[in-house]
Amino acid sequence: MSDLPSSTPAGDAPPPNKFFQKWRREFSLLTGLGIESGDRINTIDRRKCENWKRDLLNYSPAVVFMVKQLQLAGCNVTPEHLPCTPCDRSRSGGFASDIGAVVLCQGNYMDKKHMEHTMVHELVHMYDHAKFKVDWNNLRHHACSEIRAGSLSGDCTWRREIGRGFLSFTNQHQACVRRRAILSVSVNPACPDHATAERVVNEVWESCFNDTRPFNEIY
Incomplete structure (x- = not known):
């Protein structure tokens, strides 16, 4: 028997490393095993929404233009001001004037162009709120x-x-x-x-x- 000290108490399994935890989570999302259906759908929808949001903030001429105009109007818009969140199926987004944020309704977009139109629409509301009170x-x-x-x-x-x-x-x-x-x-x-x-x-x-x-x- 080895006299080397063990960092894991006898009878306990070693904790999974971060790579394994991430892989297990990805596997669950892909297969649906070990995760509730609603959680799986929400996670996938949010991931798509966040990816599309990032692309549009970087590459959509209209979105980039509106963010720039909002900055000139005194609003420093960051990705955190456009949160992706579950909504009812009747809407694709909204401007929350009380917190100065544009809500993006994850899972409610037909395609990225639909999301782009929604972002510009709500950013116009944000611009009007800032510029015209x-x-x-x-x-x-x-x-x-x-x-x-x-x-x-x-x-x-x-x-x-x-x-x-x-x-x-x-x-x-x-x-x-x-x-x-x-x-x-x-x-x-x-x-x-x-x-x-x-x-x-x-x-x-x-x-x-x-x-x-x-x-x-x-x-």
Whole structure:
């Protein structure tokens, strides 16, 4: 019997090293063994969301431009300001004005282009909040930012509209921006009904649709 001291008490297995722990976790995620289904899905969704976010922050001209404009407006946007998180299936993202963050809804994107449009849309809201001191309880303010974000983000491209089941050969972009702005304003707690949302969007439409700041033209 060896007289050399042992760092592992008799009867105890040696602790797995970090490489083994990482491999076991990866194996579990790939096979589903030893991990709850919901945890597996959330982890895979988050990984994809974080990878796409990193790529878009580095290589998307529109996202890079918006981050730069936010910096000029006094907002130093970092990846931590765009957290990936599970959401209900009805949304792809949102701007949390109280904490100055853009929420990215992991697992709710059809593709990376969809996520890019969402990021630009919410970054426009962040820009408006910083630059114009938007009061989100003021329906006119909310409507104006929704019009601008919908118009400038790529949300209303012909391809996106076809995917939603809307087909129009005349004023497609404007119709999409107006429809989606009304829908968003209508769920504002300060909005009493759909008719009010429609009226407010119509009241601010011309000035807000034509305001493409910080872009020179519609993206």
